[in-house]
Amino acid sequence: MLNTFTDKTKDLTQTVPSDEDDSIDLGELLSMLVDSKWLVMVITFVVFSIGIIKAVIDTPIYKVDVMLQVNEKSQTMMGMEPLNDMLGNKLPVMAEIELIKSRKILGTVVKNLDLEIIAKPRLFPFVGEAIARRFGTRNPDNAVSSPLFGQDSYAWGGEAIQVSTLTVPDGLKDKQFILQAGQQGQFQIIYNDEPILEGAVGTLVSKQIESFQQPITLFVSLLKARPRTQFTLMRQSENNATRQLRNGLAVLEKGKGTGILELTFESDNADHAVRVLNEIANIYVQQNVEYKSAESQKTLEFLDKQLPTLKDQLEAATSVLNDFKNKKGSVDLNTETQNILKGVVETETQMTLLQQKRDELRQRFTEAHPNVIAVDKQIARLQEQKKSNDKRIKALPETQQVILGLSGDVEVSASLYGTLLNNAQTLRVAKAGTVGDVRVIDHAILPDRAIKPNKLLIIGVAFALGLLLGVVAAFIRKALHRGIEDPDLVEKQLHIPVYATISHSKDQELLDKELNKPSKLVRRNRPVILALRNKEDVAIESLRSLRTTIHFSLLEAQNNIIVISGPSPGVGKTFVASNLAAVMADSGKKILLIDADMRKGAINKLFGVNREGGLSEVILNTITVQDATRKIPSVNFDFIPTGTIPPNPSELLLHERFGQILEGFTQQYDLIIIDSPPILAVTDAAIIARMAGATFMVIKAGLHTKRELEQSIRRFSQSGVTIKGIVFNDMPQSSSRYGYGYGKYVYQYSYQKSK
Numbered sequence: 013m014l015n016t017f018t019d020k021t022k023d024l025t026q027t028v029p030s031d032e033d034d035s036i037d038l039g040e041l042l043s044m045l046v047d048s049k050w051l052v053m054v055i056t057f058v059v060f061s062i063g064i065i066k067a068v069i070d071t072p073i074y075k076v077d078v079m080l081q082v083n084e085k086s087q088t089m090m091g092m093e094p095l096n097d098m099l100g101n102k103l104p105v106m107a108e109i110e111l112i113k114s115r116k117i118l119g120t121v122v123k124n125l126d127l128e129i130i131a132k133p134r135l136f137p138f139v140g141e142a143i144a145r146r147f148g149t150r151n152p153d154n155a156v157s158s159p160l161f162g163q164d165s166y167a168w169g170g171e172a173i174q175v176s177t178l179t180v181p182d183g184l185k186d187k188q189f190i191l192q193a194g195q196q197g198q199f200q201i202i203y204n205d206e207p208i209l210e211g212a213v214g215t216l217v218s219k220q221i222e223s224f225q226q227p228i229t230l231f232v233s234l235l236k237a238r239p240r241t242q243f244t245l246m247r248q249s250e251n252n253a254t255r256q257l258r259n260g261l262a263v264l265e266k267g268k269g270t271g272i273l274e275l276t277f278e279s280d281n282a283d284h285a286v287r288v289l290n291e292i293a294n295i296y297v298q299q300n301v302e303y304k305s306a307e308s309q310k311t312l313e314f315l316d317k318q319l320p321t322l323k324d325q326l327e328a329a330t331s332v333l334n335d336f337k338n339k340k341g342s343v344d345l346n347t348e349t350q351n352i353l354k355g356v357v358e359t360e361t362q363m364t365l366l367q368q369k370r371d372e373l374r375q376r377f378t379e380a381h382p383n384v385i386a387v388d389k390q391i392a393r394l395q396e397q398k399k400s401n402d403k404r405i406k407a408l409p410e411t412q413q414v415i416l417g418l419s420g421d422v423e424v425s426a427s428l429y430g431t432l433l434n435n436a437q438t439l440r441v442a443k444a445g446t447v448g449d450v451r452v453i454d455h456a457i458l459p460d461r462a463i464k465p466n467k468l469l470i471i472g473v474a475f476a477l478g479l480l481l482g483v484v485a486a487f488i489r490k491a492l493h494r495g496i497e498d499p500d501l502v503e504k505q506l507h508i509p510v511y512a513t514i515s516h517s518k519d520q521e522l523l524d525k526e527l528n529k530p531s532k533l534v535r536r537n538r539p540v541i542l543a544l545r546n547k548e549d550v551a552i553e554s555l556r557s558l559r560t561t562i563h564f565s566l567l568e569a570q571n572n573i574i575v576i577s578g579p580s581p582g583v584g585k586t587f588v589a590s591n592l593a594a595v596m597a598d599s600g601k602k603i604l605l606i607d608a609d610m611r612k613g614a615i616n617k618l619f620g621v622n623r624e625g626g627l628s629e630v631i632l633n634t635i636t637v638q639d640a641t642r643k644i645p646s647v648n649f650d651f652i653p654t655g656t657i658p659p660n661p662s663e664l665l666l667h668e669r670f671g672q673i674l675e676g677f678t679q680q681y682d683l684i685i686i687d688s689p690p691i692l693a694v695t696d697a698a699i700i701a702r703m704a705g706a707t708f709m710v711i712k713a714g715l716h717t718k719r720e721l722e723q724s725i726r727r728f729s730q731s732g733v734t735i736k737g738i739v740f741n742d743m744p745q746s747s748s749r750y751g752y753g754y755g756k757y758v759y760q761y762s763y764q765k766s767k
Contacts, residue, residue: 040498044486044487044490045483045486047744048482048485048486048489048490051482051485051486051489052479052482052483052485052486053482054482055478055481055482055485056475056478056479056481056482057478058478059474059475059477059478059481060471060474060475060478062474063470063471063473063474063475063477063478064471064474066465066470066474067465067467067470067471068142068467069138069139069141069142070464070465070470071141071145071280072145072280072462072464072465073278073279073280073462073463073464073465074278074279074280074281074282074285074459074462074463075276075277075278075285075459075463076276076277076282076285076286076289076456076457076458076459077274077275077276077277077289077454077456078274078275078276078289078290078292078293078452078454078455078456079266079272079273079274079275079452079453079454080272080273080274080275080293080296080297080450080451080452080453081271081272081273081450081451081453082105082108082271082272082273082449082450083271083449083450083451105265105271105273106265108273108450109263109264109265109273111296112261112263112273112275112292112296113258113261113263115254116299117292117295117296117299118254118257118258118261118292119250119254120295120299121257121288121291121292121295122250122253122254122257123250124291124295125287125288125291126176127248127253127256127257127288128247128248128249128250128253129175129178129245129246129247129248130244130245130246130247130248131173131174131175131178131191131243131244131245131246132173132243132244133166133167133171133173133237133241133242133243133244134165134166134167134190134241134242134243134244135166135167136160136161136163136166136168140166140167140168143157143160143168143169144157144167144168144169144170144171145169146169147168147169147170148169148170151169151170154170154236155170156169156170156171156236156237156238157169157170158238159238164238164240164241165192165240165241165242166241166242167237167241167242167243170236171236171237171238171241171243172234172235172236172237173191173232173234173235173236173237173243174232174233174234174235175230175231175232175233175245176231176232176233177216177229177230177231178229178230178231178245178247179226179227179228179229179247180226180228180247181221181224181225181226181227181228182226183224184203184221184224184228184247185247185248185249186246186247186248186249186252187203187246188244188245188246189201189202189203189244189245189246190202190203190242190243190244190245191232191242191243191244191245192240192241192242192243193235193237193238193239193240193241193242193243194239195239197212197213197214197235198210198211198212199211199212199213199232199235201228201230201245208221208228209228209230211230211232213232213233213234213235214232214233215231216229216230216231217229217230217231218230257288260277260278260279261275261276261277261289261292262275262276262277263275263276264276272453275289275292275293276289277289277292277456278463278464282458282459283458285456286456286457286458289456290455290456293452293455293456294452296450297448297450297451297452300448300449300450301448303448304448304449310372310375311372311435311439312436312439312440314368314371314372315432315435315436315439316436318368318432319429319432319433319436322425322428322429322432323429325421325425325429326422326425326426326429329421329422329425330422330425332421355397356398356423356424357423357424357427359394359397359398360398360424361424361427361428361431362390362394363391363394363395363398364424364428365428365431366387366390366391366394367391368432369387370384370387370388370391373387493714494717494718495713495714495715495716495717496711496714496716496717496718496721497713497714499513499738499740499743502711502721502738502740505718506718506721506722506725506738508725508735508737508738509737509738510737510738510739510740511558511561511562511565511708511736511737511738511739512554512555512557512558512561512739512740513554513740513743514551514554514555514558514584514588514739514740514741514742514743515550515551515554515742515743515744516551516742516743516744517542517546517549517550517551519542519545519546519549520542520549520551520587523540523541523542523545526540527540527617527618539590539594539618539619539620539644539646539647540617540618540620541590541591541594541618541647542587542591543555543590543591543594543595543598543647544594544646544647551591552591552595555588555591555592555595556595558592558595558739559592559595559596559599561737562574562706562708565706565736565737566683566705566706569705569706570705571674571675571678571703571704571705572678572681572682572683572684572705573674573677573678573684573686573703573704573705573706574683574684574685574686574704574705574706574707574708574736575686575688575697575700575701575704575706575707575708576588576589576592576685576686576687576688576708576710576739577688577689577690577691577697577701577707577708577709577710578690578691578709578710578711578712578724579690579691579692579709579711579716579720579721579723579724580690580692580693580715580716580720581612581690581693582712582715583690583710583711583712583715583716583741584710584712584741584742585687585688585690585710586609586613586614586615586618586687587741588708588710588739588741589605589615589685589686589687590605590615590618590687592685593605593647593649593651593685594647594649596649596682596683596685597647597648597649598648601682601683602649602650602680602681602682602683603648603649603650603681603682603683603684603685604641604649604650604651604652604677604680604681604683604684604685605649605650605651605652605685605687606627606651606652606684606685606686606687607626607627607651607652607653607654607687608627608654608665608686608687608688608689608696608700609654609687609688609689609696610627610628610654610655610657610658610661610664610665610689610696611657611661611689611694611696612689613653613654613687615651615653615654615687616651616653616654619642619644619651621642621651621653622653623653623654623655623656623657624653624655624656625639625640625653625655626640626652626653626654626655626656627640627652627653627654627655628654628655628656628657628658628661628664629655629656630652630655630673631664631665631667631669631670631673632658632664633669637652637673637676640652640653640655650681661689661694661696662694662695662696662699665696665699665700666699670703671703674703686700686704688700688701691709691724691727691728692720692723692724692727695727695731697728698727698728698730698731698733699731701728701731701733702731702732702733706736706737707728707733707734707735707736708735708736708737708738708739709724709725709728709735709737709738709739710738710739710741711738711739711740711741712741712742713740713741713742713743713744
């Protein structure tokens, strides 16, 4: 299989593929989440903790309710039942809801309960309220808490204030004042950081403020606090106080057409909420009753004005009738005349009542109002009936006409006077016992518990939100981090086999620290390589697998030289080269390790040898190969360091002597391993690889983008070098498949002074 793949890779056009697999791999996504578990857990924990803190410090909100019943019944004039159908007017429930929320109702509540005055302790930001609330629940003696954090100007629990009177000029309404408690009930009022008023509990104090015509008047009836404790005072305008009251009030009808209204009010003070809502209900019922009484009073006043006039008319009509009878003697009315008289009396009575009703309606409505128009139509019909009666009267004898007219005047006046007198008496009785259309079914009572915050809901949402944000952060991190983290993707996208996947080694981390701080062990020529320190490490096991793969891949190679390179610095090619040499030597082969990175090579530090007298000197023919070769007995292979850092490494590697030296090594050693510079940094790796039988590129998990790897392969291809395989290095052991996060790479490569 490897031989077949080698043949295919000889076509350089296939070394940099262009196709990608855009399908979604669910397993890959799950693996990514598993690998980001700590990120997800940290974000979830942080958001979950914030949720717990919010549930603890949020102010409890209490909700109280009142139940009202609105009787939707027609408004009628007592004693005028024939006009009920025409004058009836049903008040809709929605109108009652708007009335409850009107300024007329709420403004009265504001004034009755002094809601324009705000006086409360000044609490420490964020947590002060929670601390004070917790102290209050554990304070059976009603004591005042000691200050915390040295902040004695804040209230920490147990403080109380009650302001009965607070008047300020209009220009200072809705402005905040500071009341600072003193000794023995004394206090001081501060505005804009300047004291403006001093006083004592139980004493009315007043002071004229410059540039304001009205004085500030204050009466504090209760003040319980430590000296220096501060309270906030404010006199709200009536509009603002009413608006705040309306914002906390909700009025809904319980079921369609039931006439049952539910009033609810939310506040952080349960006692305050009960007091406010009951006051709203009581004032609404009271004003409803007053409105009904006002209607009766207006009608009664109208009747009281009409009764004297009707009485005078009745007396005058009676006197005229009596005088006529005295002159003419006794005159009897026949049956026809009596019937006509009866009709005339009824018509005149109804017309008079309707005219009185019309006058009453015109006090409230215009001529175009439907009720006024309806009354006018009734009056018009009665007038037609009156004309008919007049025709019948004209047909009677003259004496009968006169007596009929006079008797009619007396009968009409007497009927009207009696009817209105009865109505007036009835209205007086009704006014005394007026009952409104609204009644309170349930008054507000103290709630058992707060409706907000819902602690379980907040904590649950915080946990779910934290988990969601953690997952989103993992995906964002994945999207922003373009490095290839899965060796399978390397083979799938680049079509180059991954010969080995080397796991991250914690022991190697310790060796790196030891190397950065050279110890006596290094100076005693004890190599600082993982293959010597821990042969059972999982990374060394991966290199043993690589050893086997390399053995078969070199069967058809042009020589026994392999080059270890990488796209950029810091991928671990030196680690792979040095430990691979040790693993190869363990199998009984004669190995030569060459550090050909004549810019920043540092393998000599691993073995505790000097850099000087190495490859650069051999190429320049200043020393022999035997003098440059170091025997490393502890790992049983030979090593040639970089030598003195030359000014022109690339030109030196292009020297024909370098090729001759490598050809000589192929006869002396079973395997020559060359550690070369990164291909994207310099061209040295491509020069060396042309002389090797196989070239391997070491890449670091999560460090390289696909574009970077394609560019590295292209660099080799342009020099006529085919990458034999890839070594996927530093795979996190905790990863389900691969690891994350190595930051951005920078293509920099500088000379390093020889040591």
